[in-house]
């Protein structure tokens with residue numbers, strides 16, 4: 001039986017060159033005091049290192065630094081789950097053993113820079129002074145002798161009931177992004193298990209709900225017009241208010257798209273932001289067309305027919321309003337999404 005066949009040549013060479021241990025489909029090793037578990041996957045090489053007792057601030061900074069370095073480190077993703085940091089490296093023929101070494105050295109450096117002390121920190125109780133190198137769910141970590149014994153006993157006790165636990169996301173906290181954020185790792189735990197389809201559907205639903213204010217804007221404007229006219233406001237005030245409401249409506253689409261995305265249980269990462277941005281802008285464009293339909297519907301004397309629609313669109317230059325609306329909308333969609341794009345800037349330069 002040759003277990004080494006379970007891992008790729010690249011991982012085996014990496015393990016051998018760095019004195020890592022090969023066990024089944026996993027490789028285990030130590031870099032600057034940090035214990036690592038390497039898992040070979042199709043197109044992805046995952047490296048998992050314990051970060052027990054990591055503080056909320058450290059988690060935030062770590063996530064920002066990983067985001068900032070994600071192209072250097074060829075990261076497909078990263079998260080902290082149950083006190084373990086997992087980075088997923090995109091595998092391709094261009095990924096050499098040297099690159100893996102470089103990436104792990106960089107990661108170890110980042111952990112040291114953030115004063116995340118993981119050497120001899122117990123995975124079970126989070127305290128220092130754990131000198132036993134052991135495994136928790138096949139992941140390499142430190143534990144106190146006592147804690148390891150306690151952990152093993154607990155595991156034996158719940159083993160039968162726990163079989164489905166690994167792929168059973170606790171739905172009770174999925175619906176509350178705030179509570180997850182408090183837990184730090186919980187948000188990331190879900191991220192890995194939330195399917196792309198679910199994320200897309202939730203984001204679409206959010207954007208759809210967020211589009212409602214813009215679609216009923218003709219009615220809102222009627223009310224606003226009435227109010228402002230009775231107060232004798234000049235035209236420019238009306239135009240200003242109108243622009244302001246347009247901006248708010250545009251912002252709400254991407255805002256609700258973000259809310260929808262988060263409600264799917266996923267944590268926001270780079271691809272998530274792209275998804276939210278693209279869906280928001282798509283909705284903003286669709287809303288421009290729907291908006292004209294609403295305007296026509298609102299007018300009792302005009303029937304909503306294709307002919308009428310096109311007449312308004314082309315002859316009465318409504319397409320100009322649509323372009324302006326889409327322009328404003330895109331800007332605000334990006335403003336809503338951009339804080340996340342930008343989150344790694346400023347703080348991370350050393």
Ligand SMILES: [Zn+2]
Nearest residue numbers: 122125144147
């Ligand atoms: Zn302990």
